[in-house]
């Protein structure tokens with residue numbers, strides 16, 4: 425497939441399944457067959473993923489992207505050998521990153537659950553096209569990722585305000601809202617991808633959908649959790 429089709433979740437799931445290193449190979453930059461520049465999008469996504477991995481304590485060098493053509497057999501072999509050497513040097517995923525056994529898995533699962541939110545929050549940046557590949561390495565900062573993950577929204581429906589108009593239920597992209605005519609609607613938090621559509625869609629005269637922002641001092645540390653309600 426086109427490297428632009430590689431989803432953030434594919435990479436994170438590979439790590440969650442215990443893969444020590446992930447390599448993505450794309451066509452040479454500037455030589456996209458479909459003029460969609462999918463390889464630049466892949467590079468952009470990899471830079472964001474590297475920051476996310478760094479944030480949760482996994483060495484970002486476990487993820488690598490390189491661009492080459494199908495005629496670059498020798499280059500491919502060299503790059504892969506070099507990558508394998510690097511991964512051997514880093515050691516097994518988790519233990520090699522300073523975790524005890526499976527300690528990294530919970531952090532990865534947490535990030536995977538947040539992928540839709542991250543994509544929505546970073547959609548403008550993720551679609552940026554920069555002609556100089558070097559510039560992508562400066563696109564995301566570790567501080568920016570900390571802020572992004574510090575304030576993850578949760579949406580819920582205030583039963584005292586919901587008028588069961590079904591607008592949010594029809595618009596939810598993942599069918600996370602249950603309800604019906606004359607039934608107060610409820611959001612299934614496990615299914616919700618935190619897109620905020622229901623928050624925007626609930627008619628202003630009802631304002632039944634609430635947005636809660638959890639603020640965490642240290643993400644994934646589960647301490648000092650506080651909640652703040654934001655009205656539409």
Ligand code: SF4
Nearest residue numbers: 596616617619620622
């Ligand atoms: S935030 Fe998005 S996914 Fe979650 S319930 Fe609302 S519309 Fe559905």
Ligand code: SF4
Nearest residue numbers: 586587589590592626
């Ligand atoms: S759009 Fe608002 S009022 Fe209508 S069902 Fe959803 S939460 Fe209730």
